[in-house]
Amino acid sequence: MSHPTEKLAVVDPIWSAMREEALQMAADEPAMAAMIHNSVLVHDSLETALTARLAEKLSSGDLSALQLHPLFDEALAADAGIAGSLRADIAAVSDRDPASRSVLKPLLFLKGFQALATHRIAHWLWLHGRQALALHLQSRSSEIFGVDIHPAARFGRGVFIDHATGVVVGETAVVEDDVSMLQGVTLGGTGKETGDRHPKIRRGVLISAGAKVLGNIEIGAHAKIGAGSVVLEAVPPGCTAAGVPARLVGKCGSDNPAREMDHSLPPAPPET
Ligand SMILES: CC(C)(COP(=O)(O)OP(=O)(O)OC[C@H]1O[C@@H](n2cnc3c(N)ncnc32)[C@H](O)[C@@H]1OP(=O)(O)O)[C@@H](O)C(=O)NCCC(=O)NCCS
Secondary structure, eight states, X not given: OOOHHHHHHHHOHHHHHHHHHHHHHHHHOGGGHHHHIIIIITOSSHHHHHHHHHHHHHOOSSSOHHHHHHHHHHHHHHOHHHHHHHHHHHHHHHHHOTTOOOXXXXXXXXXXXXXXXXXXXXXXXXXXXXXXXXXXXXXXXXXXXXXXXXXXXXXXXXXEEOSOTTEEEOTTOEEOTTOEEXXXXXXXXXXXXXXXXXXXXXXXXXXXXXXXXXXXXXXXTTOEEOTTOEEOSOBOTTEEEETTTTEEEEXXXXXXXXXXXXXXXXXXXXXX
16 A cells, blocks of 8 residues: 555655655755755645744744644645645746746745745635734744735735845735746835725736835736836836836836746837
8 A cells, every 4th residue: 555645746746846855955965854854854745844844934932833833734724725826836936936946945945935825824814814813924924034915915826036035015915826026025005095005916027126016006917127116107018117216118028027037128219
């Protein structure tokens, strides 16, 4: 009879690849073998490895890892969509991060992925009336990962937050599938609106480092936002906006900038 983990490995290619990488990493770096064993190899599914890792990272004097771990397991067991989204997020990192094609490193080391995973659990808690716990997780994620996402903010699947330090996302923001963003991005309000006051980022958008997108504005599918921009107006699908305040600077040079992580601006129009 096959062991349950063998069965899972067959039907779960990401978990299978993660375990293989973990075995190799432990062999290559014996000093980290215990950590890798406890974080990956001791577990029988990606879900329990992830919830254990997050519980360890987010534990504090307020709530220990032993208290957090079952709460996280409860969220993933209740909503299979969370684990599906997390697999898509891991695939997005390995597909788009030029510095890492690994499926293991997001779980172990990449705080953009870890913060997004934390948010997905906090969002589930928020939707189920457990706001105090959701806010605790937002606070710990901000302290530990430097990423501050309001638990009510809605995220699609396959989102990649690269480097991640200083990312802030407001309560009524929406981030659709396959979006990529980098460190220092704010999806915030202008300070002049109430209620639904945060940006709506449509699928496949790339938001470069340090960009501030402010107000209830729509960034159209596959648009590209230049580094350091302050975006105060809607950006049509497929266009590039850059500058302070941001202006349209042309069509995207790519149909899928978030996937290709292409930060280049389009060529300047010919002088007349
Ligand atoms: C500056 C701010 C308070 C608006 O002030 P305001 O006096 O009401 O300004 P307006 O919205 O009428 O815009 C006036 C002009 O300044 C420009 N402008 C507004 N905010 C700007 C900014 N942050 N940077 C550069 N230009 C800005 C506008 O494009 C507009 O230019 P135009 O006249 O050429 O069209 C607001 O845009 C802002 O930046 N808020 C920041 C809120 C924040 O930090 N949010 C993050 C929350 S997490």
